């Protein structure tokens with residue numbers, strides 16, 4: 001494994017190895033045990049979209065690992081004035097040990113990896129959010145003990161989170177049911193890959209997806225870049241809210257995850273959010289531990 005561009009870059013064993021390392025690094029952080037595996041290494045972080053968690057968790061992760069993280073707003077890079085990604089990739093490869101990029105098109109991330117010579121990590125594109133899903137998987141195992149016989153239900157938009165979750169959950173042998181309104185389904189290539197798994201279900205019925213679920217996951221109805229569609233989407237996603245009534249279909253001890261930021265009153269109610277706040281904020285914390293494991297795996 002040279003890059004983390006999408007969940008399909010990882011096989012089941014690689015996912016488990018990263019999660020095991022993440023658990024170990026979390027233990028070390030909590031117990032003030034030095035874990036400076038990336039002494040002297042530098043990570044460049046390119047952001048074409050806003051971020052709270054990704055930026056801060058990667059920055060602190062590099063600091064804890066003994067390395068250094070550079071925040072690179074794309075507005076300030078020559079990319080914004082048309083310098084091609086091919087050239088940017090080759091220049092950055094001469095200075096840095098790794099690149100994390102958050103952008104719109106998956107192709108940009110793939111091109112950085114293709115033309116550069118250093119590891120590239122996808123910090124979210126319109127297509128995938130693999131770092132978030134690695135943290136989600138870590139959180140599921142932390143709260144449920146193992147992945148055995150678990151059913152995950154994803155309710156909402158068939159977006160980057162849905163795409164990455166489908167691949168991550170199926171690779172680890174979990175069941176995943178995805179409920180989206182018609183025309184908001186996950187990416188067609190992800191559905192094509194998933195269709196042969198008996199553990200996979202795509203439906204437009206949130207109740208069907210939530211039935212006997214151990215983990216419910218949702219995300220915003222309008223992702224970054226879709227702000228203009230927000231009102232239309234609010235209308236089209238009616239009935240896809242994670243609320244008490246929907247949760248009644250899941251297993252009694254079901255947990256609810258949300259990658260954040262959350263829109264209370266839209267994809268999730270205040271009540272369900274607050275009842276699951278410990279899980280949700282552990283999930284946010286686990287971004288840092290999971291990303292440390294990804295960084296060590298790719299950069300060491």
Ligand code: CP
Nearest residue numbers: 051052053054259260
């Ligand atoms: N979940 C997530 O990626 O958060 P940010 O957009 O704040 O980085």
Ligand code: NVA
Nearest residue numbers: 159219223224259260
């Ligand atoms: N689907 C959301 C995730 C935010 C972390 C978005 O792309 O905006």
